[in-house]
Amino acid sequence: MSPSPSAHAAETSGWTGRPNHRRWLQAQADALLRQFQFVSIDKAGGFFDLDIAGQPRRETQIRELVTTTRVTHCFAIAHMMGWPGADALVRHGLTALWDLHRDAVHGGYRWQAGPGADDSKQAYGHAFVLLAASTAKMAGFAEADAILADVTQVLNQHFWESDPGATAEEFAADWSPISNYRGQNANMHLTEALMAAFEATGERDYLSKAESIADLIINRLARAHAWHVIEHFDSVWRPDFNYRGSDMFRPQGTTPGHALEWSRLIAQLHILGGRHKSWMPEAAAGLFRQAVTDGWDRATGGFYYTLDYANAPLIRDRLWWPCCEGAAAAAFLGQISGDAFYEGWYRQIWDWSAQRLADPVHGGWNPELDDSLTPRPRFFTGKPDIYHLLQSFLIPLYPAEGSLGEMVRRLG
Secondary structure, three states: OOOOOHOOOOOOOOHHHHHHHHHHHHHHHHHHHHHHHOOOOOOOOOOOEEEOOOOOOOOOOOOEEEHHHHHHHHHHHHHHHHHOOOHHHHHHHHHHHHHHHEEOOOOOOEEHHHHHHOOEEEHHHHHHHHHHHHHHOEEEEEOHHHHHHHHHHHHHHHEEEEOOEEEOOOOOOOOOOOOOEEHHHHHHHHHHHHHHHHHHOOOOOHHHHHHHHHHHHHHHHHOOOOOOOOEEOOOOOOOOOOOOOOOOOOOEEOHHHHHHHHHOOOOOHHHOOOOOOHHHHHOOOHHHHHHHHEEEOOOOOOEEEEEOOOOOOEEEEEEEEHHHHHHHHHHHHHHOOOOHHHHHHHHHHHHHHHOOOOOOOOOOEEEEEEOOEEEEOOOHHHHOOOOHHHHHHHHHHHHOOOHHHHHHHHHO
């Protein structure tokens, strides 16, 4: 059985203040950037996904909007850190967003590009377009301005619903509705992107929208369910407890990793402009404590991917990204509060992740372990992500005063 994080409570020196741990974090971030920098660019447009060995998956010509935006966002951060060569990936990504993913006829950004691609317009994807453009603007790329203005207009015209104060989910290429589904996941990532856009531009409307989404999904809905983040809703934001979509993006039940992610985002939102919102610190703490209480496997470690509505494990697989979000949230909340509870969890999450998820052969992390903690490609294959990992390594290195992009812009 894993030791309780309270075992660390008596230690007063947090890991994030220790030079050796900070060197470990930076070395992990550097290795990840090296892994993606030289093999990701597809000269035909966009970025390759990587296989388990960290090599380009050339067998498919489909380019994912999420991949294009996340790589662009991460290398914009790297550029601000002074990473040589990062600018080439940022410019390549911005060009792909404008020339490959943008729908010049109907407007908006296609979920996929390439032969037989899914050309739907997804709120999730548009949130990441806003994030990538905002971070690239922070990094000084003039090409980001047109994308930032364009995606803002698209979000306001097609996605934003002023009555609930949140975003619609999905449309066909011509903007005809696909479903009445509403989901918290797209809104969560839009909250992250809206805060970055506010930091990049100073335009208050971005921050007001972020506060509106957070109030609906967290202050009202998650609070009413003991700080469990309800994932799926109908068109008027009534919870749909029977919904099951794609297990990758819309799995049934609740997702502890999203509660961890929200806990950091709520704390960041409180810092940026919501200090008058007295509910935010309570919510951030409640979300984190709920997630580690219900979502962590006390026997063998790691966060279950999903829980049912009685808080029992539903999909028992341990994915990499909830651990990334847990470590980042623990560092952020711990810095704000000084509570040793977060330091204990910060250490426990990294201890388990470095031992179980890190790939010592090919670098990076294995994205998924089964219930016996054996790697397997059930939902994700290869090395599917730079975004969650890079942020988890870098967020603990910076002050808890805003988004990672803004902190790197200020401090390098």
